[in-house]
Amino acid sequence: MSTENSPINPMKSNEFPYKGLHHYLDVVFTDHDNPNDAEIIAKKKEYWKLYYKHYRNHRRRYVKKEFTMAFDKNDLNRIHDKRENLSVSEFLYWCVEKVLLNKDISFASNKQIDLLSQNMMGLISLVEELMDQYDQKIIEDLLDKLDKLEEQDQEWQKKQLYDQ
Secondary structure (H helix, E strand, O other): OOOOOOOOOOOOOOOOOOOOHHHHHHHHHOOOOOOOHHHHHHHHHHHHHHHHHHHHHHHHHHOOOOOOOOOOOHHHHHHHOOOOOHHHHHHHHHHHHHHHHHOOOOOOHHHHHHHHHHHHHHHHHHHHHHHHHHHHHHHHHHHHHHHHHHHHHHHHHHHHHOOO
16 A cells, blocks of 8 residues: 555645554554554555655754755864864854854863963063062053953853853
């Protein structure tokens, strides 16, 4: 029995008409009291073909939209550099989620953040040494700006911990 002769043609509507494999077998074998194993196996294969055809034609296109993306070698290398321990797919999903949630996307790795913090601490200590040697307004202003930068860095690091 082919799908065209089936009581329900599954490709006419947007919803898959069968609730499962057993429902399909019940519908297909309504006039056949005792199907043999070969007939059952053939109908099971037919069901899965119908199901996957429906999935490809309806669900994949209308329930969740799928996209294919291509990256050149340079872009792919940049993605690999920034993704850390995430897979490429997870990284791309993460980027899209951040943009959709209106959050800033930060591509700085933990190593880069640590290096930035170390350099900032070194600058602060150098400015403090200069203050000990010279008493100037410019140095105090620079130190105030570095303190603000340090506070922003600490807030950003806390935010990174909560976002992960």
